Amino acid sequence: MSLALSGDPQQAIQILEPMARGSDATPKIREDYAAALAIAGETDQASQVLSIDMPPDQINSALNGYQALAAGAMPPIPDAPAATASPAAGAPPATVAALPTSNIQATILPPVSQSPIPPPSSSMPPAAVTAQAAPPAASPIKATTTVASVETTAAKTTPMKAVNMPASQAAPAGAEGNVMVQLAALNSQSQAQAAWDSASRKMPSLLADRSPDIQTAQIGDRTFYRLRTGGFASRAAAAQFCSKIQAAGGTCAVANF
Structure with missing residues (x-):
């Protein structure tokens, strides 16, 4: 634009x-x-x-x-944002825009420079870690055994559910065999039906063997009625059909929304 x-x-x-x-x-x-x-x-x-x-x-x-x-x-519509930004701020925006960048980098650098500090603190915990690791030597064995059995049980049951889930989700994705095209978007269902009747009379060779599919679409606070027809085996077949509709003076688009 x-x-x-x-x-x-x-x-x-x-x-x-x-x-x-x-x-x-x-x-x-x-x-x-x-x-x-x-x-x-x-x-x-x-x-x-x-x-x-x-x-x-x-x-x-x-x-x-x-x-x-x-x-x-x-002109005020496209130019208003730029006009208010340029006169009001003038030259300062350029300097202000430059300053935040340097400031942000300056604030980011200290944490990076401070990252070497953890080694001293990490040198302290090893003694505490080893001291605490010694007593619970026996309990971790039981804990890992329990976890292992739980994971083994989960491993046996999870595949069954995983196989079922894709099967239920694969149905919508297989819409390749029923690709639709849109011929118009109107204010009411009666207008959409009238548009179909008119197009069928003008292009009987293209629409005689097809039936209308009128779908509602909410855009903002308004409801539109999309006039569509489907049954195409692929998007390529739908696009070829649209080319014929457009050549006959109609409007058509492969429905992907």
Whole structure:
């Protein structure tokens, strides 16, 4: 975002595009990518990216906000932190920033220099340690015997539990056979269903054999309804399907959130 706001949106797009299209992309990364596209004038593509996580009635206002921010209509927002820090502190911040660093190093050095001091104190305890170690010579044998038996028992029972635990946790991880794609995020379930019906009419060859999966997502204090469809054997198959949806004029992203 800083590159786009500083007048170089194309470089920002080059950096953010692979991140936004990656399998681990987050809504924040996609929003930054859409902002860079909007600032560069690619509003159509920015709208498609925003539609993955944002309801349609908020997309235009978001695009206008990005463009106004880049045009300098709202300079206080990006510049306020730097402006208050520079004038208020002036030159002192540089000297103050330099002083804490040296002070921190100075305070760290004494403990290091004092570390050699323990040898004198460690020379004292050996006598006490050996003196105390002599009497309880017989009891440690029993203690170690008890511990050994406990550890032996634990060693026999633990593997059985360890085998069962991965089995129960392996089920969620095996979602590779049911990868999903997201087609839209809307304000209500009825809107999500209507979007599916409309897309099915426009792209029957792609959606006729599929069924919608509408999921709720709580973002901040708002609830969104994510329109998805699944059943893909792998992420590669899901990505190929999304390419066909986008080529037909729709929006689509492999669901990883």
